[in-house]
Amino acid sequence: xxxxxxxxxxxxxxxxxxxxxxxxxxxxxxxxxxxxxxxxxxxxxxxxxxxxxxxxxxxxxxxxxxxxxxxxxxxxxxxxxxxxxxxxxxxxxxxxxxxxxxxxxxxxxxxxxxxxxxxxxxxxxxxxxxxxxxxxxxxxxxxxxxxxxxxxxxxxxxxxxxxxxxxxxxxxxxxxxxxxxxxxxxxxxxxxxxxxxxxxxxxxxxxxxxxxxxxxxxxxxxxxxxxxxxxxxxxxxxxxxxxxxxxxxxxxxxxxxxxxxxxxxxxxxxxxxxxxxxxxxxxxxxxxxxxxxxxxxxxxxxxxxxxxxxxxxxxxxxxxxxxxxxxxxxxxxxxxxxxxxxxxxxxxxxxxxxxxxx
Amino acid sequence: xxxxxxxxxxxxxxxxxxxxxxxxxxxxxxxxxxxxxxxxxxxxxxxxxxxxxxxxxxxxxxxxxxxxxxxxxxxxxxxxxxxxxxxxxxxxxxxxxxxxxxxxxxxxxxxxxxxxxxxxxxxxxxxxxxxxxxxxxxxxxxxxxxxxxxxxxxxxxxxxxxxxxxxxxxxxxxxxxxxxxxxxxxxxxxxxxxxxxxxxxxxxxxxxxxxxxxxxxxxxxxxxxxxxxxxxxxxxxxxxxxxxxxxxxxxxxxxxxxxxxxxxxxxxxxxxxxxxxxxxxxxxxxxxxxxxxxxxxxxxxxxxxxxxxxxxxxxxxxxxxxxxxxxxxxxxxxxxxxxxxxxxxxxxxxxxxxxxxxxxxxxxxxxxxxxxxxxxxxxxxxxxxxxxxxxxxxxxxxxxxxxxxxxxxxxxxxxxxxxxxxxxxxxxxxxxxxxxxxxxxxxxxxxxxxxxxxxxxxxxxxxxxxxxxxxxxxxxxxxxxxxxxxxxxxxxxx
Ligand code: SF4
Ligand code: SF4
Numbered sequence: 001x002x003x004x005x006x007x008x009x010x011x012x013x014x015x016x017x018x019x020x021x022x023x024x025x026x027x028x029x030x031x032x033x034x035x036x037x038x039x040x041x042x043x044x045x046x047x048x049x050x051x052x053x054x055x056x057x058x059x060x061x062x063x064x065x066x067x068x069x070x071x072x073x074x075x076x077x078x079x080x081x082x083x084x085x086x087x088x089x090x091x092x093x094x095x096x097x098x099x100x101x102x103x104x105x106x107x108x109x110x111x112x113x114x115x116x117x118x119x120x121x122x123x124x125x126x127x128x129x130x131x132x133x134x135x136x137x138x139x140x141x142x143x144x145x146x147x148x149x150x151x152x153x154x155x156x157x158x159x160x161x162x163x164x165x166x167x168x169x170x171x172x173x174x175x176x177x178x179x180x181x182x183x184x185x186x187x188x189x190x191x192x193x194x195x196x197x198x199x200x201x202x203x204x205x206x207x208x209x210x211x212x213x214x215x216x217x218x219x220x221x222x223x224x225x226x227x228x229x230x231x232x233x234x235x236x237x238x239x240x241x242x243x244x245x246x247x248x249x250x251x252x253x254x255x256x257x258x259x260x261x262x263x264x265x266x267x268x269x270x271x272x273x274x275x276x277x278x279x280x281x282x283x284x285x286x287x288x289x290x291x292x293x294x295x296x297x298x299x300x301x302x303x304x305x306x307x308x309x310x311x312x313x314x315x316x317x318x319x320x321x322x323x324x325x326x327x328x329x330x331x332x333x334x335x336x337x338x339x340x341x342x343x344x345x346x347x348x349x350x351x352x353x354x355x356x357x358x
Numbered sequence: 359x360x361x362x363x364x365x366x367x368x369x370x371x372x373x374x375x376x377x378x379x380x381x382x383x384x385x386x387x388x389x390x391x392x393x394x395x396x397x398x399x400x401x402x403x404x405x406x407x408x409x410x411x412x413x414x415x416x417x418x419x420x421x422x423x424x425x426x427x428x429x430x431x432x433x434x435x436x437x438x439x440x441x442x443x444x445x446x447x448x449x450x451x452x453x454x455x456x457x458x459x460x461x462x463x464x465x466x467x468x469x470x471x472x473x474x475x476x477x478x479x480x481x482x483x484x485x486x487x488x489x490x491x492x493x494x495x496x497x498x499x500x501x502x503x504x505x506x507x508x509x510x511x512x513x514x515x516x517x518x519x520x521x522x523x524x525x526x527x528x529x530x531x532x533x534x535x536x537x538x539x540x541x542x543x544x545x546x547x548x549x550x551x552x553x554x555x556x557x558x559x560x561x562x563x564x565x566x567x568x569x570x571x572x573x574x575x576x577x578x579x580x581x582x583x584x585x586x587x588x589x590x591x592x593x594x595x596x597x598x599x600x601x602x603x604x605x606x607x608x609x610x611x612x613x614x615x616x617x618x619x620x621x622x623x624x625x626x627x628x629x630x631x632x633x634x635x636x637x638x639x640x641x642x643x644x645x646x647x648x649x650x651x652x653x654x655x656x657x658x659x660x661x662x663x664x665x666x667x668x669x670x671x672x673x674x675x676x677x678x679x680x681x682x683x684x685x686x687x688x689x690x691x692x693x694x695x696x697x698x699x700x701x702x703x704x705x706x707x708x709x710x711x712x713x714x715x716x717x718x719x720x721x722x723x724x725x726x727x728x729x730x731x732x733x734x735x736x737x738x739x740x741x742x743x744x745x746x747x748x749x750x751x752x753x754x755x756x757x758x759x760x761x762x763x764x765x766x767x768x769x770x771x772x773x774x775x776x777x778x779x780x781x782x783x784x785x786x787x788x789x790x791x792x793x794x795x796x797x798x799x800x801x802x803x804x805x806x807x808x809x810x811x812x813x814x815x816x817x818x819x820x821x822x823x824x825x826x827x828x829x830x831x832x833x834x835x836x837x838x839x840x841x842x843x844x845x846x847x848x849x850x851x852x
Contacts, residue, residue, distance in 0.1 A: 004717075034591065041711065044812060045687040045799040046680060047373075048526070050734055051725035051806045052751025054720035056759075059733050060713040127413060148755030148807075157460055211396025242731040294759045299773065301760065347774065351790050 008032050026098045028330045030105035040162055056243060057107045063238045064114055064231030066288065071223040074151050074177035075122035076184035086128050087113040091134040095144045107218040108147035108295075112137065115289060116155040118224025119282060119329070122190065123173030128166060152336045153296050156329055163329075196222050198280045214279040225285045230234035234287030244292040246312075247304040252287040253278060255312025263320060270320040283315065284327040296336045300346040309341055311335050359573075359586055361476040361563050364602045366767045367590035368800055370524045371728050373686070374742040377646035379530050381657040386457055390433050390663030391443075394419055394451040396701040397492035398505065399426035404453050410437045413637040415464035417487070418453055420727075425503045427492035432641035432661040437750035445748045446690055455663070469637030473543075478551050481634055482509065485551075488633030489640035493701065495596060496615040498835060500551065506615050512552040513603060513618035517545065517627055518560040522593040524686040524745070525648035525705050529565055531657050532624050533642065538568070540677055541624065542575050542633035543701075548622075549581070558603050559584045560593075591687065592798040596621045598767050610768065610794040625704065643703050644779060646667075651679035651708035660699055661722070667695040670706070678711040680747050687799045719750065730761060730804040754807040762801035768794045772801040772811040778819045785827060792819060 008031070014029045015021045034054065042048055072079045090113045098105040116133050136158020141150040163170050174197050175190040177183075184190070198209035198219050213219045225231070234306035238244035256277055263271030277283065291297065291311055298307050311331050320325025388703050395401040402419035406412060412431040415603055420428035435458035443452050466487050468480055476484075482500035484490045491504035499505040499512055519529050533541055549557055557579070561569050563586035576582055592598055596614045599621060600606055606617065614621050625644065632638040647658045654673055659670055670681070682689040692706070716722070724734030727750075728743035736743060762772040770791040779788055792815060799812035 034720075036717060038713040038749050038752050039713045039715045041713050041747045041751075042749055043810070045803050046682055046689070046707075046709065046747055047686055047728075047745040047803070048748070048750045048808065049731075049804050049806070050722075050724055050729045050750050051731045051804075052720055052808060053754045053757065053806055054751065055733055056731075056806045058721065104752075108757075116593070137810055146755070238578075241737075242732045243733065294757050299758045299760055299763070299771070301763070347771075347790075353789060 005036060008035065009282075018218065023099050024101070026103065026105045027095055053107050057110050058291070059238065059241060059243050060111045061114055062080070063234035063243075064118065064224070065226040066234055067118060067227055067285070067336065068114065070217055070230050071118060071122075073183040073185055074179075074217055075175065075223055076178065076187045076266060078189040078190040079122070079184070080128060082117045082120065082124065082129050082223065085129045086117045086133045089130040090116070090137045093134055093137040093142065097129045097146065100148075103146065106140075106147040112141075112154045115224075116158055118289075119155065119159050119222050119285065121170060121173035122175045122177075122181065122220075122223050123194070124169070128162055128169070129190070131165075132162040134158075135161045144246055148295055150295055151199030151340065152333060153293050155288055156225070156290060156333050156336075158335060176220055177226065179218045197221050197325070198276075199272075199319065202276070203325050206269065208272070208276055208279075209280070211275065211279060214276075221280075222285075225282045228279055228284050231284045233290060238292075244288065245294075245297075245301075245304055247301060248292045248297060249287040251305050251308025252291055252311045252315075253283075255309040256283065256316055257312075259313055259316045260320075263316060269319070271316065272319070277316065277319070281319075281326050282328045286332055290334070291332050296339060298339045298343045298346070300343055301348075303339070303342040303346045306346075307335055307339055310338070332358060359569075359584055361588060362560070362585045362602050363582055363588040363590060364598055364767060366765050366769060367522075367593065367598070368730055368765050368804065369376075369588065369590045370522075371736070372740075372742050372746050373524050373728065374726070375649040375652060375655050375709075376525060376742075377528055377531075377648050377655045377657055379528050379534075379657075380643065381659060383530055384658050384660040384664060384669055386433065386661070387664045387668040388459075389438065389454055390431075390436075390661060391439075391452040391454040391665070391698045392418065392429060392663040393424075393430065393443075393445050393698065393700050394429060394453065395448075396429060396662070397427070397494045398495065398497035400424050401450060402426055402429060404440055404451060406431075406437050406440075406453065408437050408440060409436075411458075411466050412437060412455060413461055415641060417639075420500065425506070426654065426682045427486055427489045427497070427502075427504050430489060430639045430662075431455055431643050432663045434459065434461050443697070444694075456697055459821055463641075464639070465637035466633065466639060467468070467637070471635045473547060473634045473719065474550070476634075478509075481547060481551050484634045484637070485630065488629075488638065489701070490626070490629045490633045490830060492627060492719055493640075494622050496613050496620065498548075498622065498626070498630070499615070499620060505620070506613070507618065509552045510554060511618055512555040512620050514558060514605060514620070515548060515555040515594075516558045516560060516599055516614075516619060516621045517550055517586075517624070518594060519562060519565070519598060519624040520560055520589055520594040520599075520620065521562045522589045522591045523684075523705070524591070525642065525707055527625070527646045527704050529562065529568055529624065530655065531646075532628065537628060538571060538575075540631040540635070541628055542572070543635060544627035545576075545579075545582075545630075547630055547634050548627065549579075552620075556581045557583070560599060560603055561585070561588045562589045563587060564589065592767055592796070592799060594623075594799065595745045595767070597796045604780070610791075623704075640701060643699065643701060644700065645703050646674060646705050647708070648705050649682075649707040649709045651675050651677070651710055660703075662700055663698045665696055665698050666692055666706075668726075669699060670695065670708075674708055677749075679708045681710065682707040682709070686745065687762065687803065688797060710746045712748040714748070716748075717832070730765065731806070747798075751806070751808050751810060756805075756807050759806060761804045761806065765800045765804050767798060767800070768796055770794050773809070775818075776811055776814050779814055783818050783821045783825070785822075787818060787822060788827060792822070 134156040140154030140157030144150045201207040257274045258279040260274040314331035439454040486502040491498045497505035499509040679693040726744040802812040
């Protein structure tokens with residue numbers, strides 16, 4: 001610890017002194033703060049809550065661990081390479097921007113960098129990961145002014161971008177997961193056997209994948225989206241520690257359930273049964289980890305109810321009536337754009353205008 | 359008895375260094391300096407001169423024409439100086455008295471335990487003469503201009519022992535033994551002088567024993583109700599007590615007295631009895647010494663005017679610490695230890711000043727860290743939380759987590775107001791209720807991004823007033839105009 005402190009102190013002095021490196025100071029500062037916390041003291045109130053953004057983000061990452069490990073298990077060690085590429089390139093964009101803007105480096109990217117690979121198809125080429133994450137961070141976040149100001153979830157922006165830019169890849173990258181034994185933990189990547197995802201299966205052949213294989217992840221899907229038990233556990237964990245607001249996942253999942261229940265009764269060909277809807281595709285992952293991203297979700301609590309319910313409705317409609325079987329992504333992106341308006345509406349209702357005569 | 363509470367707020371977990379149920383008396387200081395304004399009321403001119411001999415309990419400042427209550431000498435001795443000193447950001451005259459031989463405490467004339475035989479006027483005079491009428495935020499109304507309203511205008515009297523702060527003076531100590539009966543007598547006295555008032559007693563719901571005993575003792579009272587309340591911070595604030603108990607809206611920015619409500623705490627009611635029943639002038643306070651930087655966390659009975667230096671001598675642990683008055687969230691720093699204790703002191707808190715950096719601070723298990731979120735182990739255990747003055751994180755842009763709106767006791771959205779403050783300070787802020795903010799600082803506490811919301815809001819309020827915004831503007835839309843006519847003290851409405 002003392003040793004590390006010494007190294008950091010020396011590096012800090014060096015970076016500050018060297019003109020060529022001076023602009024990299026924020027990077028150094030962020031590292032320093034990461035390891036040693038702060039030495040600032042309070043003014044009022046005299047004490048502060050122990051929680052800070054670093055802890056906030058770390059807990060999201062902890063909650064993603066089961067899904068990540070499952071991803072490796074199902075799709076081989078190559079997944080780790082995908083994650084590494086995502087962190088490396090996304091981090092690069094982040095650092096570049098913080099240096100150019102002379103602003104401190106923030107932690108938000110730690111979560112985006114992990115969520116992004118988890119929503120990719122397992123067979124994705126590494127260069128595409130790099131393109132996606134760079135695009136997502138740039139256009140999902142930095143153009144809006146960085147962490148806290150972004151309207152769209154950067155990981156989703158990247159994902160949607162590559163799926164629209166290279167659609168041809170997206171039909172062939174759904175590999176069959178390893179199942180049984182040590183699985184992918186000792187292999188690099190699955191064989192090139194691809195198969196259709198459960199949602200596509202339903203769309204094209206009205207074939208319902210079994211619930212247990214959906215729950216445990218033996219049906220194909222995105223890297224981190226298929227081990228649904230782990231996602232549920234992670235999500236509930238986040239709700240318990242109060243990092244995720246329960247209102248969003250609850251209203252999201254409930255409205256999917258209700259709408260598909262009735263949809264399935266009246267139009268069984270278009271709308272899959274409710275439980276299947278809940279357990280397929282990226283719904284659970286989206287509901288617990290992406291729709292709840294506080295920056296892009298509404299701030300008001302009633303707004304969050306509306307947001308969640310609309311998300312559910314949109315998802316079911318996208319899945320049932322359009323060719324984009326993976327409706328969750330589009331629904332979330334769309335609602336991200338609507339979220340500020342929902343907030344404004346609620347705030348307008350809640351805080352009445354003060355008439356000028358008063 | 360239905361438990362009452364409000365939405366928002368945060369129940370502070372037990373911090374280390376709660377005052378124990380032990381009370382000692384502070385030894386007499388060699389001199390006291392007595393500020394000429396204590397509690398509610400304007401500053402008075404001393405009626406003594408340097409060189410005068412004064413007795414304990416003698417009135418040394420009194421002005422019947424000002425909204426004020428008299429001030430007494432807390433020791434017997436000789437006045438050695440009268441000078442202006444900076445006391446809590448105000449220039450105040452202080453009378454310094456050198457302690458001499460004690461010739462006993464002057465008793466107030468006419469005080470008797472058979473106070474029910476006294477006419478109201480006499481009781482009010484006793485309250486006034488004893489200085490008790492200056493206690494709490496708006497004073498106790500008497501016919502002697504001690505509050506902004508008179509006693510007959512009081513519609514509701516709220517007495518509270520909520521204990522919602524991080525550190526609270528122990529109710530068990532305050533109401534120990536005979537004190538409980540004195541407390542009940544005190545309530546009766548107040549009921550007598552405020553004939554129209556309904557009395558509401560709000561008590562920490564965790565103090566079941568005391569609650570039961572009070573309930574037994576008050577069964578015959580009319581116009582009297584007891585409410586157990588959840589000790590969520592900041593339940594003890596007038597602005598929160600009034601809506602919680604009475605369901606009335608509060609005229610934020612004004613005082614409870616403006617709508618005919620008086621809020622008193624337990625110590626004030628006890629003093630009421632001591633003044634009327636025993637003739638004791640208000641020259642002593644029970645102060646609790648809280649926080650981990652004290653060697654011993656106890657209650658201490660101290661004379662008004664005793665310097666902090668004398669009071670805290672040998673009671674603090676070594677090492678840098680911050681000394682805070684009354685509240686961990688809003689209290690003033692007590693940096694200058696030569697300044698005296700006055701009537702408003704109830705807790706003195708000392709916590710370690712910690713600018714020390716911690717290795718991987720954000721990843722600690724946190725057995726002793728308090729947090730609104732449940733991300734620390736402490737959420738699952740009952741260990742005492744250790745307070746210190748470290749920021750515990752770096753300031754970051756708001757991530758819209760919504761914690762601040764969730765805890766705000768007056769249901770405004772601090773982060774929304776903060777966002778508009780950045781866009782410019784103008785009347786728009788009134789719309790979002792900036793003047794509703796009661797400066798409890800809870801939002802700053804819970805914010806994971808360490809945005810100093812409370813301070814931003816306070817600074818903006820001051821600016822707004824400077825540019826001529828009237829606080830009442832933000833009350834107008836929320837209140838019926840009819841009710842407004844009944845507002846006492848509110849003049850500029852349009
Ligand atoms: S608590 Fe802090 S981060 Fe959360 S919404 Fe309020 S200001 Fe923003
Ligand atoms: S300081 Fe003001 S805005 Fe913040 S929680 Fe308290 S009342 Fe609400």
